[in-house]
Amino acid sequence: MEGRPLEDRELVERVKRGDVIAYETLVQRHQSAAFRTAYLVAGSANEAEDAAQEGFLKAFYAIDRFRSDAPFRPWLLAIVANEAKTRLRSASRRQTLALRLTEGRLEGGAVPSPEEAALARSEKERVLEALGHLGEDDRLVIGYRYFLELSEKETAAALGVRRGTVKSRLSRALVRLRSVMEEGS
Amino acid sequence: MTRRRDPALAALLQEAARGTAFPETPALAESVRERIERGPMPVAEVRLPRTRPPLLRPVLVTLLAIAVALGVTLSISVTARRAVADLLGVVGIRITFGDDPPGSPTPARRIRLGDAVPRKTASELAGFRVLVPGAAAGRPAIYFDRRVGDRGMVTVVYPRAAETLAHVDLLVSEFVASLPAEYVKKLGTLGSRITYTDVRGVPAYWVSGDPHYFFFTERNGAVRQETIRLAGNVLLWEEDGVTFRVEGAGSLREARRLAESLR
Numbered sequence A: 001m002e003g004r005p006l007e008d009r010e011l012v013e014r015v016k017r018g019d020v021i022a023y024e025t026l027v028q029r030h031q032s033a034a035f036r037t038a039y040l041v042a043g044s045a046n047e048a049e050d051a052a053q054e055g056f057l058k059a060f061y062a063i064d065r066f067r068s069d070a071p072f073r074p075w076l077l078a079i080v081a082n083e084a085k086t087r088l089r090s091a092s093r094r095q096t097l098a099l100r101l102t103e104g105r106l107e108g109g110a111v112p113s114p115e116e117a118a119l120a121r122s123e124k125e126r127v128l129e130a131l132g133h134l135g136e137d138d139r140l141v142i143g144y145r146y147f148l149e150l151s152e153k154e155t156a157a158a159l160g161v162r163r164g165t166v167k168s169r170l171s172r173a174l175v176r177l178r179s180v181m182e183e184g185s
Numbered sequence B: 001m002t003r004r005r006d007p008a009l010a011a012l013l014q015e016a017a018r019g020t021a022f023p024e025t026p027a028l029a030e031s032v033r034e035r036i037e038r039g040p041m042p043v044a045e046v047r048l049p050r051t052r053p054p055l056l057r058p059v060l061v062t063l064l065a066i067a068v069a070l071g072v073t074l075s076i077s078v079t080a081r082r083a084v085a086d087l088l089g090v091v092g093i094r095i096t097f098g099d100d101p102p103g104s105p106t107p108a109r110r111i112r113l114g115d116a117v118p119r120k121t122a123s124e125l126a127g128f129r130v131l132v133p134g135a136a137a138g139r140p141a142i143y144f145d146r147r148v149g150d151r152g153m154v155t156v157v158y159p160r161a162a163e164t165l166a167h168v169d170l171l172v173s174e175f176v177a178s179l180p181a182e183y184v185k186k187l188g189t190l191g192s193r194i195t196y197t198d199v200r201g202v203p204a205y206w207v208s209g210d211p212h213y214f215f216f217t218e219r220n221g222a223v224r225q226e227t228i229r230l231a232g233n234v235l236l237w238e239e240d241g242v243t244f245r246v247e248g249a250g251s252l253r254e255a256r257r258l259a260e261s262l263r
Helices: A008-016 A020-042 A045-061 A072-090 A114-132 A136-147 A152-159 A163-184 B007-018 B029-038 B058-070 B078-090 B119-126 B181-190 B252-260
Strands: B141-145 B153-159 B168-176 B193-199 B202-208 B213-217 B223-227 B234-239 B242-247
Touching: A008 A020, A008 A072, A020 A045, A020 A072, A020 A136, A020 B029, A045 A072, A045 B029, A072 A136, A072 A152, A114 A136, A114 A163, A114 B007, A136 A152, A136 A163, A136 B007, A152 A163, A163 B007, B119 B141, B119 B153, B119 B168, B193 B234, B193 B252, B202 B252, B234 B252, B242 B252
Parallel strands: none
Antiparallel strands: B141 B153, B153 B168, B168 B242, B193 B202, B202 B234, B213 B223, B234 B242
């Protein structure tokens, strides 16, 4: 029994040798990111679940093509996002994403006044609502960077583009997000 | 569109992201493992949609299209029959797997292959030059079925009775798709025997035994399932983005001879 959790790279090597349990560990480790990625594209929990599950299956069957020295998560997320997009297109529909805030407290140590808290919450709700009206590519690049907190490098791998392209895509997506927010106000 | 920095928006997004309530992540590990252990059947395992009528499910429609294209009498293994029957049973449609007509020589089957078209038309429709095995005896019929793959599938048929397709000896199918080696390899875990060979130096696979289906990927990355339609073995390979399938050859040697004579 090994004392430390296996790294993705080690698990991938095991999967390549036919270890399904190792793959189950990878699924457990990345299912949240996969599901959220699919949700950002599909905008529906049911569709996101299906897309994430299919994405994991496709990744399993394509694992021999995966370079073990590359990070697993961006590669998986690219497959899941592609699956979610394909499903959306096959269904010929555009899903508006509806994100909502938790009932939790504001970040930071200071205790805001009820008015400040309400204002801050309203601003965040506005940005989430605007995000839901963006196209799937804009949602993905923003989602990867801000919601899944992928690094620029990981985002580039997940989107299959260069790091410089991530910067420009993100910049354009934020401009569009701001524009949608202003239109809505 | 002008690119400009908007640190206030970035900060707002960061805060909003931290406070966002995503739907609860479903536990996927067990269901994924179960599906892997049951084998690569992504099409047959699709769950019914909860928000749309089941028949609208695109993957399901694809499977149905394939099933219809193949006709109602399929030559597939018991396992594959059960998987297809289970799936179709879910949506309330039954397919009857009939026995061979009395006196019918094996591997004769009634198969629907699409529309009979001239070779030139088939090439135009499919988007690649359709090849015909020079080593095959007789004059082939050529069919185009737009329901298979993302550009449709061409099948070159050498039937004993072309007008009914009741006594097919040899099928050569060609369609735009890739044939990832790992999918072929996985068939080995499902009861098929895979013999690695080549066609003019291109890696090829001689698939024998159950189950009689294989998987390919369309250009958009979608994984599709295709049924092997004649009893016996099949030679599969991919060349320049086109997947080829030779069914009905008696042996690997004969299949390779036919494959290498494609012109």
